Amino acid sequence: MQHRHAKGGTLVLGGGFAGSYVARLLGKDGCTIVSRENFMLYTPSLPEAASGTLEPRHVVVPLRMMCPHADLVLGEITEVDESSRQVSVDTEAGGVQLEYENLVVALGAVARTLPIPGLAEYALGFKDLADAIALRNHVLRQLEAADSVVDPAVARRHLTFVFVGAGYAGVEALAELADLVRDALRYYPRLRGVEQRWVLVDAAAKILPEIPTRLGDYAARQLEKRGVDVRVGTTLDSVEEHAATLSDGERIETDTLVWTAGVRATPIVGHFGLPLDEKGRVKVSPTLCVEERENVWSLGDCARVPNEATPGQFDPPTCQHALRQARRLAKNLRGDPKPYRYRMLGQVATLGRHKGIADVLGLRFRGFPGWFITRTYHLYQLPLITRKLRVVTDWTVGLFFRRDIAELSMLGHTGRPGDD
Numbered sequence: 001m002q003h004r005h006a007k008g009g010t011l012v013l014g015g016g017f018a019g020s021y022v023a024r025l026l027g028k029d030g031c032t033i034v035s036r037e038n039f040m041l042y043t044p045s046l047p048e049a050a051s052g053t054l055e056p057r058h059v060v061v062p063l064r065m066m067c068p069h070a071d072l073v074l075g076e077i078t079e080v081d082e083s084s085r086q087v088s089v090d091t092e093a094g095g096v097q098l099e100y101e102n103l104v105v106a107l108g109a110v111a112r113t114l115p116i117p118g119l120a121e122y123a124l125g126f127k128d129l130a131d132a133i134a135l136r137n138h139v140l141r142q143l144e145a146a147d148s149v150v151d152p153a154v155a156r157r158h159l160t161f162v163f164v165g166a167g168y169a170g171v172e173a174l175a176e177l178a179d180l181v182r183d184a185l186r187y188y189p190r191l192r193g194v195e196q197r198w199v200l201v202d203a204a205a206k207i208l209p210e211i212p213t214r215l216g217d218y219a220a221r222q223l224e225k226r227g228v229d230v231r232v233g234t235t236l237d238s239v240e241e242h243a244a245t246l247s248d249g250e251r252i253e254t255d256t257l258v259w260t261a262g263v264r265a266t267p268i269v270g271h272f273g274l275p276l277d278e279k280g281r282v283k284v285s286p287t288l289c290v291e292e293r294e295n296v297w298s299l300g301d302c303a304r305v306p307n308e309a310t311p312g313q314f315d316p317p318t319c320q321h322a323l324r325q326a327r328r329l330a331k332n333l334r335g336d337p338k339p340y341r342y343r344m345l346g347q348v349a350t351l352g353r354h355k356g357i358a359d360v361l362g363l364r365f366r367g368f369p370g371w372f373i374t375r376t377y378h379l380y381q382l383p384l385i386t387r388k389l390r391v392v393t394d395w396t397v398g399l400f401f402r403r404d405i406a407e408l409s410m411l412g413h414t415g416r417p418g419d420d
């Protein structure tokens with residue numbers, strides 16, 4: 001077992017949005033980040049990576065480039081021992097014990113699943129880059145399958161796509177993938193005339209609950225105009241290999257059910273002995289210090305963060321909040337901790353086909369201006385100028401050339417001789 005001391009005494013668990021920004025903002029003070037991957041995933045661009053508008057590599061930012069003053073330990077965090085101030089990590093080179101003075105827990109969230117029959121077996125997730133590539137491949141495979149069958153009912157089933165969860169992830173992924181299918185179908189002359197069906201299901205009374213009502217209604221109208229069947233106030237009852245049944249009793253023949261109905265704190269956080277709320281999130285004080293602790297801090301999707309600007313409410317699980325919390329925490333770790341306070345400046349979402357919605361400083365934009373503002377905002381937020389340039393290049397190429405419809409199913413290949 002290897003023993004190491006965290007750089008600058010600060011150990012950051014998780015190289016996602018929150019953890020990577022804390023490390024970046026600590027700058028030359030340095031820290032050690034423990035992460036499964038050597039990159040930070042810019043999740044708002046994941047739907048575009050799935051649809052092929054963006055090259056998947058361009059929606060991730062290498063941690064060593066983003067946080068040049070931090071040490072990186074790649075591996076799986078298995079244990080936190082507060083009495084000896086050590087964290088155990090499984091790495092490719094074996095077990096490592098990392099000692100800290102300050103610990104930052106930023107382990108994010110996992111998909112929240114429910115005990116719905118068939119969900120675990122047949123639903124597809126949409127949480128990380130592997131999910132995005134798998135979903136893209138699956139959708140392209142459905143076109144191939146539809147093209148090769150004789151029975152029109154089976155072809156229709158392959159071209160039926162059901163998304164459960166109408167938050168950012170579900171709405172943007174559906175809109176982007178519907179664009180991919182529309183563009184790809186020009187190469188499938190046999191499928192002309194075969195009906196496609198896109199269904200968006202949510203238990204809530206409206207889609208995009210985070211967005212002001214008028215913009216949310218506009219988004220729903222836009223999707224409906226394109227033929228998306230928006231089912232609000234509806235839940236998923238069961239999933240089978242070739243069908244999904246909704247709470248209104250309809251059984252939809254489909255081979256694609258995408259589950260994006262919410263997240264819950266990463267379960268391992270519950271094994272660290274830290275105070276948790278009823279949703280399994282780490283309870284922190286307004287300074288982002290874990291309650292009843294002095295040297296353990298938490299933020300992002302795995303934490304229950306009170307916000308001075310919205311008394312009595314806790315922050316929702318979004319990048320915008322994770323980033324603002326990271327700014328406060330980096331300052332607090334340097335000394336003289338102050339309470340976290342952030343008033344949201346706006347919300348943005350794309351709806352595919354050069355349409356979007358944006359609510360910025362109380363001004364509301366929709367259609368093309370909404371889409372343009374959404375893209376500009378994400379470009380501004382994406383760290384590193386080299387990443388921004390790659391994304392702009394992808395978008396520019398997308399304006400002039402047809403979308404790439406190559407399937408990348410060989411990504412699970414091990415690369416070992418004989419593995420084919």
Ligand SMILES: Cc1cc2nc3c(=O)[nH]c(=O)nc-3n(C[C@H](O)[C@H](O)[C@H](O)COP(=O)(O)OP(=O)(O)OC[C@H]3O[C@@H](n4cnc5c(N)ncnc54)[C@H](O)[C@@H]3O)c2cc1C
Nearest residue numbers: 014016017018043044077107108169300301317318319320
């Ligand atoms: C598809 C999708 C689209 C989204 N779109 C938007 C959007 O448009 N706008 C918006 O504001 N928010 C959006 N979000 C939400 C946003 O991504 C999260 O709120 C944000 O990523 C939270 O940051 P975090 O650091 O807390 O968690 P994460 O970014 O999830 O990072 C947690 C990290 O911890 C790592 N980890 C967990 N367990 C371990 C372990 N045992 N060992 C080592 N590492 C571990 C994970 O691998 C991950 O890298 C979206 C989310 C998804 C999934």
